[in-house]
Amino acid sequence: MKRRTDYNGNRDGGRSSGRFWWKVGGAAWVIWVAAAGVGRAGLYPEMKPPWTVWVKEGRPVATIVCTPPKSGTNPAEELNGWLKRITGTRLPVRTEPPANGPRVWLGGRGAWRRLQTSADALKLGPDGYVIRSVGDDLVIAGATNLGTLFGVSAFLEHYLGCRWFWPSETGIVVPKTRTLRVGRIDEVSRPDFAIRWIMRDAACARFNRLNVAVNEPDEFRIRWFVHTWCSLVPPARYWKEHPEYYAEAGGRRVDPTRPHVRVNLCTTNPDVVAAAVKTIDEQLAADPSIDMISVDPEDTQQFCDCPNCRKLRDPDAPYPARNTRLVFDFTKRIAERVRRRHPKLLIKTIAYHTYLAPPPFELPDNVVVQFCRFTCHNHFLGDPACPDNRYFNRYALGWSKVCRRIMFYEYYYKASWCGLPWPIVHMLRRDLPYLRQHGVVGVASQWSGNHANNGLGFYVASKLLWNVDLDVDLLLDDFYKKAYAEAAGPMRRYHERLERAMAESGLHVAQQRAFRQMWKLFTPELLRALRSDLAEAKRVVVDPGAAARVRLMENGLRYTELVADYLNTVARFVEKPGSQRWIGSASAVDMKAVAAACEPKVKAIEAFIRSPEGRYATAGLGPYVQRLLDSQTVAQSWYDPGDLARGRTLTKTQWLETHTQRFLKEPPSRAALWVYGNDLDWNRADGPEHRILARGRNGQSVLLGTLARPDRQGNRVNRAFIIRHIELDRLDTNRMVVTIENPPGGPTGSRIFAVYLMPDDQTSEDEATRLIEAEPKTVRRR
Structure with a gap:
């Protein structure tokens, strides 16, 4: 190169x-x-x-x-x-x-x-x-x-x-x-990269030659960071007079002004495009120096369900393509109008989750697609042995065929890793040259002020974003000597030990609930060796600045030791040999006992985070750390690491095209539907979390029931629900299709593990739960 x-x-x-x-x-x-x-x-x-x-x-x-x-x-x-x-x-x-x-x-x-x-x-x-x-x-x-x-x-x-x-x-x-x-x-x-945005401290970022958010008039100026559709069409401005601008769910428009509600736009409404372009005009009038403006969906995978928007959605497509046409059709129409009015302005949009895949059409040349690779950061993007990155790499490479400019949204700090050491230099030294090789024009990353456990990764990334050919071994050698002076030797061992442990672990980190991965990486043996490295560093260091940096690293290790001790306590209750049949199943775990055993550990972690020593050595008490400190959540999620859906070679409906579906017995006039899943909720304000529909004989959807109900809920536990008295003559039994939908309107989510069409008998829901968990073959034979 x-x-x-x-x-x-x-x-x-x-x-x-x-x-x-x-x-x-x-x-x-x-x-x-x-x-x-x-x-x-x-x-x-x-x-x-x-x-x-x-x-x-x-x-x-x-x-x-x-x-x-x-x-x-x-x-x-x-x-x-x-x-x-x-x-x-x-x-x-x-x-x-x-x-x-x-x-x-x-x-x-x-x-x-x-x-x-x-x-x-x-x-x-x-x-x-x-x-x-x-x-x-x-x-x-x-x-x-x-x-x-x-x-x-x-x-x-x-x-x-x-x-x-x-x-x-x-x-x-x-x-x-x-x-x-x-x-x-x-x-x-x-x-080597035109857009470099991986720090949030302007002076330090400028010194390291990053060029976004450095408080300079000549910087590359981006308006808004991510998830901006409702910034472009503000609900405070439009909701009362134009509810039709916002997503429809269940035949009604979802109110985006309600607290804690994430709502996307009705993107096929031409007035919504006009409103978004009007906001862009206003932003440029207020600040003509803007180089790029973000046009990103809100942080929810629920999109408008009106007839016109539904035509652009592909529910039977692989997961990364289900909303691709809808999202990028909207981006394209905005970009075309903006190009005529502001020919130098770039329109940035993200490729993420259900719209990670490129669309079947080209985007205008003023569009920048920001590809979100949210796992795995233990292996570089082009590693063929990493299943997560094979998945991401496939879609990332495909974007160059439809879009002129690609940048990456990165996770050089991963919020779901909860401020623990994130040793990714071994990945960065291969990843950034690979991105440059494939024409990526920029990188933006999540950021943390946890310098103890994230500082080295950000520093190395900042240097490689300017020059991907920089010798990383020499860069690290320079870092150890200048940062730690007389303690360079033991501190080199400290950092290299962390890098080696991560690389040799084979873990694919980190998804949304990576608690078991944390526990597997930060073993007692590793922590003892790291503590020994720091003890030697403290013994030999003389320079005051180097001593302060050694103390900073020690604070980061102390936080790690406290979290590892806490996770070891949870593991005594939930870690089991062999594979688990159902993710999230914890029917045999005494949650009260888990909470009691973990309470002093949680208090110790909270106290350290709030202490002066925790300021630059933890991630604070944000949402992910609060989830970590909820022992019931950790126990329930122990075998459920996150939300990466790689898609399937065939969806169920596609599989049915090549497989004859038949009843083993003469179908009765009525049946029941057993649905087994995790975290199926109902609350007074929003009602049930899911609706269950089936395709009727006329092709229209027939509402069968809801998950959950006021009298039966499954908050944070695995549980079966039974929809009874289903009249089969109303349904298309030649090609049985059941849809379980989560209408937009809130951040809640759940997991569906099994759906069975069963005889309409008197089996209780608790007995159905027991049978599915303990005797799944019996269930299939009924």
């Missing part, structure tokens, strides 16, 4: 002899380093002699030449802020060059005149930069002010040895010297 980064034709360069003062453990001494402090020759380009003095014994010698930008961060202030940390002083700043002394040119026309070239000639694009010596002067410039800022941070990182591993002071590493000499440099660089 062609490199996007040119280091003057020599990636490794020659070994330089930059002289630095490096403060360690309160003492300072002169050391000689290659490339002004990088961990090993070859990670970044190196300065070459002759050397120019910028600061001598704490007194400035060089001058910064920079015209302040009209808005955004001043590159001179950015550079001087870091030079103050390094040398204790700042360089003087002028808008016109002084006659004598070395000059540091930062962006603007003067810098380009000094270089005698242009950003276009160097093909920098909006984010690229040049760092080039011209005699004793140094020029740092980009096509934009943000490009110049990226050049400043690259100079600080590549040549002066500064690092910003993660937000907060513990992530910052700065060498100390009273005399600063700078050698000759010639570096031109541009990013």
Whole structure:
């Protein structure tokens, strides 16, 4: 693959002899380093002699030449802020060059005149930069002010040895010297990915050359993050007068203004397209700098059930294609109208769950599809041995046939992993080159401020998003040495032990309820070895900054130990040898005993999360962690890891096309339907969670009943329900089709495991539950 980064034709360069003062453990001494402090020759380009003095014994010698930008961060202030940390002083700043002394040119026309070239000639694009010596002067410039800022941070990182591993002071590493000499440099660089959005701290993200949400006018500006249909057609604005703009369910429009209700739009209504485009017009009028606007369905897989929308839905298709035509038909119509009004604006939409598959038509060239790969992050996308990624890779590759621009929505922090260590560097080093190889233009990721257990992954990803060819081994070597100083050896073992445990586990992580996966990964043996690594690190570390980072990692491990201890307690009740017949079945588990045993463990975890030590070492007490700390939920979900539906080669209705269906006995006039599932609810506000319908003789749906009922519910447990007195002469018994639907209107969900057409006898529902769980062959023979 062609490199996007040119280091003057020599990636490794020659070994330089930059002289630095490096403060360690309160003492300072002169050391000689290659490339002004990088961990090993070859990670970044190196300065070459002759050397120019910028600061001598704490007194400035060089001058910064920079015209302040009209808005955004001043590159001179950015550079001087870091030079103050390094040398204790700042360089003087002028808008016109002084006659004598070395000059540091930062962006603007003067810098380009000094270089005698242009950003276009160097093909920098909006984010690229040049760092080039011209005699004793140094020029740092980009096509934009943000490009110049990226050049400043690259100079600080590549040549002066500064690092910003993660937000907060513990992530910052700065060498100390009273005399600063700078050698000759010639570096031109541009990013491998055009859209880079994986941090939420603007200053740290900008230093690491990410370009979304960095509080700069030249950034790639995205309006809204995800799940935006109701932002485009706001219910507060339209619901009262136009309920027809919102999804229909059960013959009525669902009220999107109710609390905790997720409702999609009626996408085939042309007035809905007009309303969405009107909102986009308003957004652009308020902020013409917007580059891309999100047009994403809400976070529910329930879509409008009106006759026109139903024509674009494919309930018999594999799971990832069931709503593909409906979602991307809407995207296409919006994009076509927007293109005529705002030709430079990009329309972003997500490919996710029931619309993960590409549609059977091309999308306009102003559409960006953001592919959501929500598992597995233990293996890279192109790994043929990983069933999860075989599934995702198949659909991801298919998108290039219908859409010009593809970006990825990633999970470099996975909320359902609940803030535990997420060692994915072994995946990232293969994944990001693979994405670039297949033309992916950008990556956005979920984010967490849990630097202890997620910081290294985000740091490595930020570097690879700029340059996928970066040597990850050298990058990690540099990280261990700069982050941990004297404790580099044991901390290398700590991080590599986590990576190795994840890689060798073979786990496909992480789905929505990954409790058993967590328990299997964080074994007592692994935790003891990690604790030993940290104990040695604490014993040998001297540098105060490195000691603070070791303490941060220890806090992350302490949280992990508390969660592992809690999961071990749950496992004593629910872990069973062999495979389980029914996922979620916990009829033999005493939930009160589980809760009693877990209560002190849960309190200990909550206390740690709320403590100062937990601030940067946990994921807080968000919804996923609250689910983790509900012992009944963990027990019920122990063998139910999540919601990845890979689709089927044949759906039931497709299978029936090639298989003759016949009754083993003469069918009676009446029958009963047994439905066995998990978490089938009923509540006073919304009523039953599901409706059960069958196809009638005239082809129309016939309502058979509901799941659940006021007198029988199945909240968080497996339970059978019986729909009695079904008159078979009303139904199409030649091709029996039963539909169990979850109408839109709320975040609830359930799992259906078995449906049986049975004699209409007096079997109780509790007895049906027992028979299905204990004697399924008996049930099938009745």
